[in-house]
Structure formats: structure tokens, C-alpha cells
Amino acid sequence: MSSDAFPTRIALSEALDIVRRIARARRLEGECIATSRADRRVLAADIVAPVALPAFDNSAMDGFALRHADLSAEGETRLRLAGEQFAGPDLGLELAPGECVRITTGAPLPRGADTVLIKENAGVADGEVTVPAGLAAGANVRLRAEDVAVGDVVLRAGQVLTPARIGLAASLGIDRVPVTARPTVAVFASGDELVEPGLPLAPGQVYNSNRDQLMAQLRQLGLEPVAWPTLPDDPARIEAVLADAAENFDVILTCGGVSAGEKDHLPRWLQAHGRIHFWKVRMRPGMPVLFGEVGRALVLGLPGNPVSVLATFTALGRELLDALQDRGEPRPRWRARLASPWRKRHERLELLRGQLAQGEDAALLVHPNPADGSHRLAAAANSDVLIVLDEGARDYATGDLVEVMPL
Numbered sequence: 001m002s003s004d005a006f007p008t009r010i011a012l013s014e015a016l017d018i019v020r021r022i023a024r025a026r027r028l029e030g031e032c033i034a035t036s037r038a039d040r041r042v043l044a045a046d047i048v049a050p051v052a053l054p055a056f057d058n059s060a061m062d063g064f065a066l067r068h069a070d071l072s073a074e075g076e077t078r079l080r081l082a083g084e085q086f087a088g089p090d091l092g093l094e095l096a097p098g099e100c101v102r103i104t105t106g107a108p109l110p111r112g113a114d115t116v117l118i119k120e121n122a123g124v125a126d127g128e129v130t131v132p133a134g135l136a137a138g139a140n141v142r143l144r145a146e147d148v149a150v151g152d153v154v155l156r157a158g159q160v161l162t163p164a165r166i167g168l169a170a171s172l173g174i175d176r177v178p179v180t181a182r183p184t185v186a187v188f189a190s191g192d193e194l195v196e197p198g199l200p201l202a203p204g205q206v207y208n209s210n211r212d213q214l215m216a217q218l219r220q221l222g223l224e225p226v227a228w229p230t231l232p233d234d235p236a237r238i239e240a241v242l243a244d245a246a247e248n249f250d251v252i253l254t255c256g257g258v259s260a261g262e263k264d265h266l267p268r269w270l271q272a273h274g275r276i277h278f279w280k281v282r283m284r285p286g287m288p289v290l291f292g293e294v295g296r297a298l299v300l301g302l303p304g305n306p307v308s309v310l311a312t313f314t315a316l317g318r319e320l321l322d323a324l325q326d327r328g329e330p331r332p333r334w335r336a337r338l339a340s341p342w343r344k345r346h347e348r349l350e351l352l353r354g355q356l357a358q359g360e361d362a363a364l365l366v367h368p369n370p371a372d373g374s375h376r377l378a379a380a381a382n383s384d385v386l387i388v389l390d391e392g393a394r395d396y397a398t399g400d401l402v403e404v405m406p407l
Contacts (some may be wrong), residue, residue, distance in 0.1 A: 003035050006276040006292075012349050013390065015281045016319055022277055023298060023323030028181040030248065037171050038161045040222035041179040042325040047155035049172050052145035055089070057109045061140045065113035066100040067136040077131045078273020081124070085110055096366060100129050109141065116140035120296070180325040183250040184331060186297075187214050190231035190238070190266070191304065209377065210255035210309045210351055214302075217313050218253075221321060225253075230323055233263040242269065246295030250324060253317065253373040256304030259288040264274040266301050270294060284348045285374035286312035289318075298324075305374035309387060314405060334385075336364035336404050342389070342396040349391045353383035354404065366404055383407065 007014070017145050030044035059065060065085065071077045075292035083093050084102035093110035095141055100117075101110050109116075115137055148154055154172070155165055161177070171179055194208040195201055211227055218225040228245065231254070238257075245252050257266045258279075267290055270276050274294025281289050285308040290301030300320055302312045318331060336356060344350060353369040365386055371379035385404040389396070396402070 001210050005271075007278045008280045008316040009282055009287075010278055010280070012283050012315060015278055015289075015291070015316060017275045018277050019300075019316055019320050019331070020323045022293070022318050023054050024326065026250075026298065026324060028177050028183060028324055032176050032178050033143070033179050035166055035175055035177050038166055038169075038177050038179060038256060039163065040328045041177075041182070042322075043155055043157050043159050043161060044178040045157050046153050047153050047169060047172075047174065047177065049148045049150055049152045050174070051172055053171060054142050054144055054146065058142050059103045059105055059107050059109065059140060060142050061116055061117045061118045062099070062104050063102075063116045063118040063140065064131075065103040065109050065116050066129075066131065067095055067112055068115040068135070070098055071131055071135060072133065075133050077133075078128045078200060079131060081127050081129050083110075100112045100131075113134050114141065132379075134381040144374035156328070158326055160327060160329055176399075181323045182246075183212070183321055185218055185223055185225040185251045185253060186228055186245040186249040187211055187218070187225050187253050187255075187393055188228050188231050188242075188245075189214075189255045190233070191263075192233045194230050196230075209306050210302075210304065213306060214255060214309055214313060215255060216406070217310075217317070220319075221318065225290045225323070231257065233257075233265070234267065235265045238265050239269055239273070243273070244294070246274070246297040246299075249297050250296075251320065252297045252299045254299070254301045255309050256302075258267065258290040258301040258303060264288075266290060270299055270301070274286050274299065281316075282348045283311075284346060286315070286351070287348065291316070303374070307353070307376045307380045309376045310380050310407070314386060314407060315351060323329050329390045333388075334364060334406070334407060335387075335401055336401055338387075338396055338398055338400050339367045341398050342368050344389050344393055344396065347393055350387075350389040351405070352387040352389055353380050354387045354405065355383055356385055364404075366402065 082099040086104045087106045090108040095112035096109050117131050125284045160290040189208050189211040193205050197207050215225050227267045255327040257264050270292045274292055278291040281291045286303050288303045289312045292299050302309045353384045357365045367380045384407050388403040
């Protein structure tokens with residue numbers, strides 16, 4: 001296959017640039033959904049506060065609302081207990097000089113009150129409250145709009161709706177939010193050697209782990225992928241099945257069939273019926289990864305080894321899906337120090353499996369897993385990060401600082 005029409009053996013950074021550019025050009029349409037069901041969705045428009053937070057001056061503690069001007073500057077003060085205001089409807093109470101009101105957390109302050117004495121510090125007897133010296137003006141009071149003012153932009157397009165952000169929107173009375181539609185994703189594994197878990201294996205066969213692993217990775221992102229039957233090593237059947245998926249899904253993810261062997265039919269199919277944006281990235285594992293488009297769908301072809309699927313989806317697949325949703329917040333990447341030395345013998349960028357830990361100085365440490373083969377799925381199952389080792393062979397020493405990508 002000629003590679004003149006598309007880049008090949010490119011750096012991971014270049015591959016990421018291509019994926020983001022192509023996917024953002026296909027950004028999905030927006031929709032409005034219930035705030036209560038919007039977790040992990042990406043906002044499609046800014047959210048402007050229609051009300052203030054707090055909406056009124058209120059007490060931050062259980063205690064007694066009072067006028068600070070009534071307090072003695074040198075000793076304790078006795079105030080007449082004139083009523084009570086609990087959280088709920090404002091009773092319209094107003095303090096006269098020398099009065100206080102029993103109040104609970106979140107209750108509106110009576111008119112004239114500007115300070116709250118916490119219950120534990122008060123003395124109550126014979127209808128009077130004793131206030132100790134030293135209470136600061138404005139203590140234990142939440143002022144109207146001190147958190148959010150009417151008209152503030154509280155959430156911005158491109159942000160992911162976390163539980164706290166959903167809580168903020170709900171606290172403003174917003175029951176529906178504009179979000180980018182979730183991409184529809186078709187998932188395929190390929191190869192005549194694959195057998196579904198639970199069935200007996202014949203000699204030369206292996207269980208289809210890639211599809212279940214990839215489906216789990218997608219569901220972890222809040223998506224609802226569709227698992228398709230295994231693609232056989234038959235070009236005509238591959239073409240028929242993928243043509244159907246290409247007209248009905250935003251993204252096609254495949255596992256296997258993207259290298260240069262006699263049974264690797266996907267690059268030829270994509271070049272014949274769509275467009276290849278790149279094929280092969282200078283990374284380990286996952287070098288044969290394929291990216292292009294056909295019909296309605298963007299196509300990301302992942303290699304067949306299970307750790308390659310894990311690594312290439314983490315590095316490229318998540319970015320593809322984020323860009324389609326116009327996510328504006330990058331996924332976290334951390335810096336950690338190697339807990340043991342590592343000899344990198346090849347030139348490609350490496351995504352090495354590892355486990356995070358915390359050192360005695362509270363700095364992050366990462367333990368590389370010595371089982372670095374792309375078929376070593378047990379090692380990947382015992383890892384929680386990918387360690388990013390830049391291009392070029394070199395020896396890494398204990399304590400060297402490296403980038404890690406959370407799994």
C-alpha cells in the first residue's frame with residue numbers, strides 16, 4: 001500500500017494534533033438535558049447565574065443572631081431573647097436594640113442583625129442570652145451573593161459536569177443544561193482466532209478480551225458503546241459490516257487487523273472507501289494504530305495485542321472522543337519520580353505500565369512494571385498509570401522525573 005497520501009510513522013504528538021483537529025471539525029450538536037442526569041457531560045454553552053448565592057443574608061451556624069453594636073467592648077453582654085428564626089420561610093423578624101433571636105444554620109437573618117453567636121458559646125437563662133467578650137462583627141454570617149452574583153458566568157462551555165458543578169447548577173435553580181451530544185461508538189474486534197469468553201478453545205484460538213476491555217474503557221467515560229460481532233479475516237465481509245457501521249455511528253473503534261500482514265485488511269479497506277489521516281505512530285506499544293474516516297464515522301483502528309488496545313485508546317481514543325464533544329479541559333497528567341531504574345532500548349516513545357505510590361516526602365513515585373510486553377495483560381491489570389518515556393533510547397535512574405497518564 002502506498003503511503004504517499006497520508007503521514008506514517010509519525011510522533012505521538014503529531015498524531016494527537018491530527019486527531020484533535022479532525023474531531024473538532026466534526027464537533028457534535030448540542031442538546032438540553034436534565035441537570036440531574038448530566039454527570040460527565042460536556043457543557044455546550046456558558047451557564048449564567050439567574051439568582052445570587054446565597055440568595056439572602058443567613059446564619060452559618062446554630063446560635064443567636066444579634067446586633068454587634070449592642071455588645072460591650074470590654075466584657076460580656078446580656079441580650080433579651082426576642083424570638084426564633086429557623087431555616088425555612090422568613091418570619092420577617094426585626095431586632096430592637098438589646099435583643100437577639102435564636103437562629104439555625106441557613107436561616108435568614110432578622111432585619112437589624114449582623115452577627116451570630118454560636119450556640120456552644122452562649123449562656124441562656126431567664127429569657128436572656130449572655131454573649132462573651134470578643135465576638136467579631138459579622139461572625140458566622142453568610143452575606144447575600146458572597147459566592148455568586150446574579151449575572152456571573154459560573155460554568156463555561158467545554159467544562160465537564162462534575163458532581164460539584166451539577167450541584168452548583170441545581171443550587172441556582174437550573175433544571176436543564178446545554179451539553180454536547182455523546183458520540184455513538186461501534187466497537188469491533190477482528191480475527192478468526194477469537195472465541196467469546198465462556199466457549200471452549202480449540203488449538204490456536206484465544207479468547208476475545210479486547211472488545212470487553214474497550215467497552216469497559218468507553219463506559220468509564222460515560223458513553224454507551226455498541227459491541228458488534230467479531231470481524232472475520234475476510235475482506236468482503238469486513239467491507240459489508242463496516243459500511244453499515246460507518247453510516248450509523250460517529251466513531252468506529254476496531255482492535256486488530258491494522259498492521260502489514262496478509263490478514264490485516266483494515267488499512268486497505270479504509271483507503272479504498274474513505275480516507276486515512278495517519279497510519280503508524282512511533283510509540284510502543286501500539287505502533288500500527290490507524291486513524292481515518294469513512295461515511296459518517298471517524299475510524300480509529302487499534303492494534304490487536306490487549307495492552308496495545310489499553311495504551312492506544314488511553315493516549316488517542318480518549319482525545320478523539322473528547323474533541324468530538326469539544327471538551328475544553330485536558331485530562332490530568334502528573335509528574336512522578338521513578339521508584340526504580342529503567343533501561344529503554346528502543347527509539348520509539350514508550351507507554352510503560354506502572355503503579356503510583358507516595359514517598360515519605362509526599363511526592364509521587366511510580367513503580368515500572370517489568371513485564372512490558374504488549375501481550376502481558378496481567379501486568380496491565382496491576383497498573384494504574386502509563387509512564388510516558390520520550391523518544392530515544394536511554395537509561396533512566398531511580399528518582400528521574402517522568403510524566404504519567406492515569407488509567
